[in-house]
């Protein structure tokens with residue numbers, strides 16, 4: 250019998266020290282450095298590494314309970330094979346050998362006809378460069394499986410940054426502490442970017458003004474000097490009106506604009522079409538808030554914008570992100586280290602992706618690409634010349650698509666297909682795992698090696714295994730390695746161990762970009778990035794300048810300038826579904842991760858829809874009533890909370906609950922749509938009209 254081989258824990262460390270250094274694997278900008286305390290080989294405590302300045306010894310509530318997750322009684326400890334109907338969640342344990350043999354036989358049969366009928370489905374359950382798309386990418390590249398556009402979170406904003414600044418680059422997060430004005434735009438920092446909030450508090454102590462731009466009155470908005478509660482999907486209008494005011498009041502840095510930007514005349518003409526009164530109407534906020542913010546932004550130095558992905562999950566999310574990303578160049582905010590903008594820092598890491606993922610294994614093939622957002626539609630498609638082969642096998646890892654992908658009615662229908670072969674690598678029996686033919690037990694971050702970049706700071710972190718794999722769990726890397734062997738893949742790269750993959754991540758022909766021995770010693774290493782990276786322009790765009798006008802977008806037949814685009818679904822366009830629904834993250838979950846950790850679920854309570862008192866009264870909905878939230882795509886039942894956090898016309902369905910823990914076995918994504926954003930082919934989770942009714946059955 251094969252034992253749980255996986256990767257050997259770092260025995261020397263386990264023996265000589267009671268603490269092991271690691272990295273938080275979750276999809277969170279903070280990428281904290283962890284210290285795991287061991288007693289007799291058992292992890293008894295996970296805490297923040299006090300030596301790592303970005304972590305400051307503090308973790309969020311979720312991860313400070315990480316041992317509860319790793320040793321959770323419901324962890325999947327053995328490979329499981331389906332015995333009931335799809336979705337019933339009935340499985341029997343099988344040995345690793347028999348699971349892997351059967352999976353490989355199945356995949357070989359499909360690959361012999363057309364490997365593109367096999368599709369990976371993965372996202373950011375772990376952000377580690379090895380356990381995310383390391384050995385897995387090698388496996389799918391060699392196989393010639395369909396490629397996956399990993400768009401479900403940040404694609405519109407990411408593309409906007411590429412087109413405007415040249416990449417996912419921006420301010421160094423620590424310098425927000427020195428700003429005099431911080432605009433928190435589309436982000437609930439206290440809930441989802443806690444370590445950034447520490448810098449805000451420091452700035453506040455030094456007299457900075459803090460403004461929050463968010464349709465929801467979040468816990469972050471509560472603690473800011475001002476909250477601008479605009480309608481979802483109207484951020485570009487606001488940004489253009491700010492530009493209008495900067496222009497008419499001449500709060501511009503003419504020298505910075507002349508030297509370091511392209512397309513100023515065109516952008517100026519566009520912005521002058523947006524007087525504050527026009528934007529105030531589109532955004533549904535008072536004119537004075539817009540003119541006041543413009544004055545603050547135009548006259549305060551240093552001024553910094555913390556943009557986050559919440560504002561780009563609407564049709565015009567790309568354009569809005571572009572409009573906002575233009576602002577710091579107009580005022581020359583980039584000149585100071587505490588000025589500028591940060592959406593994501595991930596583009597600042599010199600990762601050697603090719604060394605880890607080995608795209609050369611495609612050997613000249615260019616398989617079709619699926620967009621993970623439209624998995625619902627795609628699973629229901631037959632073969633066609635435009636689409637390619639019908640999807641016959643899906644291998645899911647680091648993701649829970651049945652809960653997190655939009656229009657889940659269709660996703661479920663797809664996963665229910667009897668002729669679909671589904672393998673799910675997981676820690677738990679999630680909504681997705683319920684539909685698997687095989688569930689393979691994966692290790693958690695305490696049990697494997699990995700190396701991490703970050704999208705909220707600029708340090709590289711190493712994660713060492715602290716404990717032996719729980720049960721028979723194996724790292725994703727080990728599972729794909731074993732599958733590769735059974736598929737007959739003989740390239741030496743399939744034999745490389747995880748530490749070698751970690752070392753490859755920052756290796757380059759001209760020398761390593763990160764000192765691996767420093768990582769082994771300290772657990773983290775800081776990238777050598779200038780304090781004010783764009784003080785002298787030199788943006789990584791083709792022109793080397795901040796591109797107000799993007800010739801690359803224009804060449805694609807798109808607008809070269811940012812503009813306000815209406816949502817796909819705008820209130821008023823149809824009387825049937827008059828409320829806009831957004832579904833932002835809950836503080837004690839991480840997307841759908843942690844929903845099954847009882848102590849955290851108890852804090853969140855149950856799935857809730859926040860609704861403004863006027864909207865509730867118009868529908869006869871008392872606080873705490875069970876409501877039906879519905880639109881043309883489906884219906885979802887949950888409890889209503891008449892709440893000051895909701896603005897009129899907008900309801901907030903905090904996500905992302907496991908469907909099976911909701912009232913009807915559904916969640917908010919029953920209502921969201923598979924349409925895409927203007928740029929980057931991203932998701933539009935917050936561009937979704939609904940109606941809400943008192944649930945008469947529940948009221949009886």
Ligand SMILES: Nc1nc2c(c(=O)[nH]1)N[C@H]1C(S)=C(S)[C@@H](COP(=O)(O)OP(=O)(O)OC[C@H]3O[C@@H](n4cnc5c(=O)[nH]c(N)nc54)[C@H](O)[C@@H]3O)O[C@H]1N2
Pocket residue numbers: 276277278402403434435436437438440441442462463464465467480481482483484557558559560561563831833834835836837838839840935
């Ligand atoms: N605790 C916790 N932390 C998390 C996550 C989590 O689920 N829980 N998720 C992680 C992930 S996956 C990501 S991508 C990151 C970033 O995560 P984001 O998804 O950006 O999350 P938030 O920072 O919560 O910000 C979203 C905010 O945007 C607001 N918003 C919605 N629509 C609009 C709009 O049209 N305009 C504007 N201006 N605001 C809008 C929402 O009300 C919400 O407060 O956070 C990560 N951190």
Ligand SMILES: Nc1nc2c(c(=O)[nH]1)N[C@H]1C(S)=C(S)[C@@H](COP(=O)(O)OP(=O)(O)OC[C@H]3O[C@@H](n4cnc5c(=O)[nH]c(N)nc54)[C@H](O)[C@@H]3O)O[C@H]1N2
Pocket residue numbers: 276371372373374375380401402403646647648649650652653654674675676677679691692693694725832833834839840841842904905917918921934
């Ligand atoms: N309505 C609505 N939907 C949303 C969002 C929203 O704001 N509103 N947010 C969207 C965003 S921003 C994102 S990023 C996506 C997130 O979508 P996903 O990336 O799918 O995130 P999770 O729901 O956290 O699921 C990750 C899964 O990976 C598993 N996992 C973790 N580590 C490992 C590992 O090492 N190996 C294996 N095999 N599995 C592992 C976890 O147990 C978990 O079940 O959701 C999106 N969906």
Ligand code: SF4
Pocket residue numbers: 273274275277278279280281308309310311312313443444839
């Ligand atoms: S989820 Fe974010 S805040 Fe929490 S420990 Fe991980 S990186 Fe830090």
Ligand SMILES: [Mo]
Pocket residue numbers: 276401402403
């Ligand atoms: Mo995300």
